[in-house]
Amino acid sequence: LCRRASIKIIKLRTTCRQFTNCLQTSNKMGDKKLRKNLSLPVAACQHRIKPLPPRFDARVALLCDDASLKAHRDEVDTPMDPVPQVAPPKSQKGLEKWSVNPTEFEAAGQLGIETAVRIEDAPELSKSDVEVYVNKAFGSIPDAARTKLWQTAHDKQKLLSLHCKVISGEGLPAMDANGKSDPYCIMGIVPRKHQDMKKHNLNNLKDKVVGELQATSVKPETLAPEWNEQFEFHIGDPNDELLVVECWDSDEVKVGASKIKGVKGVGHFIKDLFRDDDFMGRLFQPLKNISYRGEKVVFDLYSHSTKDKRGKLTLHLAIRTQGDGTLTPEQGLKNYRNLLKAVVTHESKEATKRKEAGGLWDARLSPAAEALLRLNASLSGIDETQQAAIRLSVLLEYHQAFTLPQGILLSLLDTVAKPGQPQAAGVSPEGGASGGPSDIMASLFGNLRELLDQSVEALSNHLVTIDPASSGGMESLKSHLLSVKKLYTYEAFVASLPADRKSMKDLIKKAIEASVSKWFSLLIKSKTQPGLSEQLVDQLSQIKDISLCCRVLCQKAQQILAPQFEQLLYSTYLADFYQSLDKLLPALVMAKMNFAFNESDKQCQDALSTAFEVYLIFHDLSKDVRKVNGTYELLTYHKWFHNLVPCWLKIALIRCKERIHEAIKIGKVETIADNVPFSSSVVDSMDFMQQMVAFWNDLDWPSPEDYYTFMITLIKYITEAALYYTDEVYKTVSDYASVDKETGRFNVTVQLCVVLNNMQHIRDKLSPPQGSAEKGLMEELKLESFFAQLDAKMRGMGEQARGLVKDIVESAAEDIQHKLLVVTTALGQQFIPTIRTFIYELIKTSDDASANNVLKQLEQYLDENLKTLSSNLLYSMFRTLLHQIWIAVVQAVESFVPIVPKMESSRHILQILHTAALNLRDFFSADGDGLTGTELESDQYKSLVKELDLLCLSTRELVLRCCADLAEQQAKAVGSPEHKYGELTLSVG
Numbered sequence: 001l002c003r004r005a006s007i008k009i010i011k012l013r014t015t016c017r018q019f020t021n022c023l024q025t026s027n028k029m030g031d032k033k034l035r036k037n038l039s040l041p042v043a044a045c046q047h048r049i050k051p052l053p054p055r056f057d058a059r060v061a062l063l064c065d066d067a068s069l070k071a072h073r074d075e076v077d078t079p080m081d082p083v084p085q086v087a088p089p090k091s092q093k094g095l096e097k098w099s100v101n102p103t104e105f106e107a108a109g110q111l112g113i114e115t116a117v118r119i120e121d122a123p124e125l126s127k128s129d130v131e132v133y134v135n136k137a138f139g140s141i142p143d144a145a146r147t148k149l150w151q152t153a154h155d156k157q158k159l160l161s162l163h164c165k166v167i168s169g170e171g172l173p174a175m176d177a178n179g180k181s182d183p184y185c186i187m188g189i190v191p192r193k194h195q196d197m198k199k200h201n202l203n204n205l206k207d208k209v210v211g212e213l214q215a216t217s218v219k220p221e222t223l224a225p226e227w228n229e230q231f232e233f234h235i236g237d238p239n240d241e242l243l244v245v246e247c248w249d250s251d252e253v254k255v256g257a258s259k260i261k262g263v264k265g266v267g268h269f270i271k272d273l274f275r276d277d278d279f280m281g282r283l284f285q286p287l288k289n290i291s292y293r294g295e296k297v298v299f300d301l302y303s304h305s306t307k308d309k310r311g312k313l314t315l316h317l318a319i320r321t322q323g324d325g326t327l328t329p330e331q332g333l334k335n336y337r338n339l340l341k342a343v344v345t346h347e348s349k350e351a352t353k354r355k356e357a358g359g360l361w362d363a364r365l366s367p368a369a370e371a372l373l374r375l376n377a378s379l380s381g382i383d384e385t386q387q388a389a390i391r392l393s394v395l396l397e398y399h400q401a402f403t404l405p406q407g408i409l410l411s412l413l414d415t416v417a418k419p420g421q422p423q424a425a426g427v428s429p430e431g432g433a434s435g436g437p438s439d440i441m442a443s444l445f446g447n448l449r450e451l452l453d454q455s456v457e458a459l460s461n462h463l464v465t466i467d468p469a470s471s472g473g474m475e476s477l478k479s480h481l482l483s484v485k486k487l488y489t490y491e492a493f494v495a496s497l498p499a500d501r502k503s504m505k506d507l508i509k510k511a512i513e514a515s516v517s518k519w520f521s522l523l524i525k526s527k528t529q530p531g532l533s534e535q536l537v538d539q540l541s542q543i544k545d546i547s548l549c550c551r552v553l554c555q556k557a558q559q560i561l562a563p564q565f566e567q568l569l570y571s572t573y574l575a576d577f578y579q580s581l582d583k584l585l586p587a588l589v590m591a592k593m594n595f596a597f598n599e600s601d602k603q604c605q606d607a608l609s610t611a612f613e614v615y616l617i618f619h620d621l622s623k624d625v626r627k628v629n630g631t632y633e634l635l636t637y638h639k640w641f642h643n644l645v646p647c648w649l650k651i652a653l654i655r656c657k658e659r660i661h662e663a664i665k666i667g668k669v670e671t672i673a674d675n676v677p678f679s680s681s682v683v684d685s686m687d688f689m690q691q692m693v694a695f696w697n698d699l700d701w702p703s704p705e706d707y708y709t710f711m712i713t714l715i716k717y718i719t720e721a722a723l724y725y726t727d728e729v730y731k732t733v734s735d736y737a738s739v740d741k742e743t744g745r746f747n748v749t750v751q752l753c754v755v756l757n758n759m760q761h762i763r764d765k766l767s768p769p770q771g772s773a774e775k776g777l778m779e780e781l782k783l784e785s786f787f788a789q790l791d792a793k794m795r796g797m798g799e800q801a802r803g804l805v806k807d808i809v810e811s812a813a814e815d816i817q818h819k820l821l822v823v824t825t826a827l828g829q830q831f832i833p834t835i836r837t838f839i840y841e842l843i844k845t846s847d848d849a850s851a852n853n854v855l856k857q858l859e860q861y862l863d864e865n866l867k868t869l870s871s872n873l874l875y876s877m878f879r880t881l882l883h884q885i886w887i888a889v890v891q892a893v894e895s896f897v898p899i900v901p902k903m904e905s906s907r908h909i910l911q912i913l914h915t916a917a918l919n920l921r922d923f924f925s926a927d928g929d930g931l932t933g934t935e936l937e938s939d940q941y942k943s944l945v946k947e948l949d950l951l952c953l954s955t956r957e958l959v960l961r962c963c964a965d966l967a968e969q970q971a972k973a974v975g976s977p978e979h980k981y982g983e984l985t986l987s988v989g
């Protein structure tokens with residue numbers, strides 16, 4: 001699943017469109033482009049395609065390897081039907097929801113035509129452009145009916161009215177003593193010829209006013225009044241009429257918001273006006289400058305002279321056909337929605353014809369369409385937020401039937417869902433209508449829920465359908481994450497969700513769990529091959545492949561997916577991801593990890609090796625998790641392998657011994673340390689034992705409870721391997737003993753030195769000599785940190801464990817040292833026969849010159865062997881063997897002492913032996929470079945020299961020596977309680 005491969009993505013038949021949706025990240029790829037690094041085989045998407053065309057079955061069954069790709073290249077390269085240039089339908093339900101019935105379409109056409117006749121020319125768009133657009137958009141309406149609609153619209157256009165909303169004032173002049181004013185406004189329509197009103201106001205033009213004068217309410221004591229009062233005026237010719245608004249200060253009479261109808265009403269109004277009220281300022285606005293779509297404008301108020309500014313008024317002005325205001329808000333919103341739906345239908349078809357965005361509409365409307373919708377919203381009193389809500393609802397319906405860029409939907413959602421303003425779209429947090437029809441908002445919320453379901457479904461399949469190596473795949477993932485994030489910032493929408501979906505965190509967690517579960521199921525399915533061998537090794541190899549896929553997936557989750565989730569939406573992605581994986585893996589792995597161990601069964605050994613590889617995969621994965629997340633790891637993975645650890649240790653020992661045996665057989669002499677020769681077998685054997693150490697370090701068993709037991713077992717096995725090597729080498733010592741066939745003399749060999757070096761090297765590796773810089777076994781196993789952990793848990797426990805490990809290692813080292821002592825002692829004894837030959841020749845000499853010559857020959861023989869030893873032995877081993885040879889020399893000389901007195905000239909021979917013993921001592925001392933005085937002056941040597949010294953004395957010298965000794969003893973004893981002796985006087989003549 002996670003191997004690198006290349007699968008050619010081709011355009012599929014219409015019957016395979018659902019598969020195209022599953023691979024949205026690669027749907028723009030042409031016939032000659034390759035998709036690489038699939039995280040799952042194409043078969044991973046098979047569950048989304050029901051039913052599959054027969055021709056497609058073979059392709060989805062391919063594994064992502066080069067051989068399979070080559071085998072099916074002819075089929076892949078076979079040309080297929082081109083993909084239609086229309087977005088593939090997403091669901092039949094969506095298509096049915098999007099359909100527009102003829103009655104609704106004709107009503108939308110009528111509304112579009114009535115709106116189009118009111119469009120005004122603009123620099124970027126003329127009225128004729130909009131009319132052409134409307135005729136094209138509603139071209140399916142018969143020509144006669146469409147002509148009649150245009151005529152009706154033009155007739156209605158002749159009956160116009162001005163809608164004026166007085167919103168507020170600011171910076172008005174203070175007309176009262178308290179620095180305030182009590183402002184109100186009066187307004188009316190006058191002919192354009194009366195624009196020059198320097199000497200007039202509305203009160204003396206009452207007979208010139210077209211229609212009615214109207215007034216706002218009075219706002220007491222303020223210079224910044226807020227009115228928000230709506231007025232309507234019937235108008236004749238917009239090109240020849242003006243709107244006049246005057247602001248007055250009321251001193252006593254509180255003029256209510258009323259219409260001043262008829263001459264009588266005007267008279268009463270003017271009478272009140274002249275009495276005490278003060279003129280504050282006025283404004284003029286030609287009706288021809290007022291837009292049909294309406295706009296909010298801030299006007300300056302001027303004095304009678306029209307030069308001095310007297311504050312500002314904010315008005316919303318719009319010219320509409322009479323009767324527009326009779327529509328209810330519900331009817332206006334419904335009409336706008338129907339018009340928008342018809343426009344979207346037309347725009348999407350036009351985009352498809354132009355093959356924009358690969359045949360998919362990108363939700364952009366033409367300028368004519370935007371102008372038409374904007375004016376219709378203005379005429380119906382639909383504000384920008386409501387327009388965005390309706391557009392979002394309509395586009396969501398389109399999205400359910402076809403495909404739209406989610407970025408467009410999210411931008412509209414930003415307008416509708418203003419954080420902290422739950423009623424922005426006309427719906428209260430509880431879901432009821434507050435400023436717009438509840439059915440419109442219910443429809444919007446329903447569509448938003450479908451969008452949420454779609455994004456959650458995509459996230460529930462993101463491990464299966466989204467390729468992290470593809471930029472398109474990551475953009476798709478980001479889009480869905482942003483959708484969920486923005487939807488959950490819309491408080492009113494969240495309030496409308498069921499209780500089990502109000503928490504975004506819980507919803508995403510379930511989606512992650514579902515995605516992991518689906519991915520895992522597809523992984524198992526793709527790795528389960530028909531006819532797979534029932535051999536345990538093959539089954540474990542399958543588990544290893546699955547484990548590797550899991551690790552690759554986890555790496556992608558850590559490096560690619562988690563940053564996206566955590567940056568855009570969800571901070572605990574990795575924890576939920578690994579927890580989900582941790583629930584699925586044990587059942588799969590543990591079922592294959594419980595099998596009987598037979599150390600003599602090669603297949604069982606291979607199975608254990610594969611199982612260890614699986615363990616390492618999960619162990620490395622757990623370490624990766626700790627590095628990235630820091631708090632969560634695959635807590636249970638080691639328990640799956642607990643019963644196998646002793647088996648792994650035993651297999652490690654068995655294979656180590658097998659390799660040691662082979663290494664000894666093919667070993668070659670090499671100089672590797674201290675310029676002395678070793679066998680390559682010791683290097684290889686140390687490597688094999690080091691592999692056991694590396695195995696332990698790789699195992700890195702995470703459970704402290706079992707770590708101690710397994711560690712002790714490992715140390716015993718390593719020392720056992722070391723002893724096995726020394727035993728095998730020890731058996732070869734006799735093979736390298738050399739005796740000259742001509743002379744019968746024993747001589748040491750380089751091969752013999754190599755054997756001794758090998759044994760000493762193994763011993764030093766187990767327990768390095770004091771002061772050595774070389775790491776021993778305990779240092780290689782990095783046990784000190786473990787001992788410290790034990791001490792932290794229970795005082796003294798670490799020291800106890802350290803002592804036990806030290807005892808095991810030193811016991812093995814002592815065993816090897818004992819074997820070395822046995823070997824060196826035996827080698828020393830091998831020198832005795834040759835040394836006795838030289839001593840025998842020595843005692844047969846008749847004069848000192850001959851004796852010195854024989855002694856020199858003996859020293860030369862010893863010197864040759866000692867040179868061989870010093871050049872080829874480790875220094876410590878050389879010292880040991882040198883001492884053993886000295887002992888052999890002493891024993892050889894001592895063996896002749898009993899027989900010399902029986903020989904002729906015994907006294908002379910004894911003197912020769914005495915001299916030889918002294919000279920040999922000096923030889924082994926080597927002027928301080930050889931044996932130390934303590935090593936040379938052994939009890940045996942002292943006894944030999946003393947005996948020879950006495951035997952060399954005459955009778956007179958012996959008596960004197962005896963008396964001198966007695967005198968010395970007497971002198972020491974005088975004055976002590978043990979004094980027993982008297983005095984003896986001798987006279988020696």
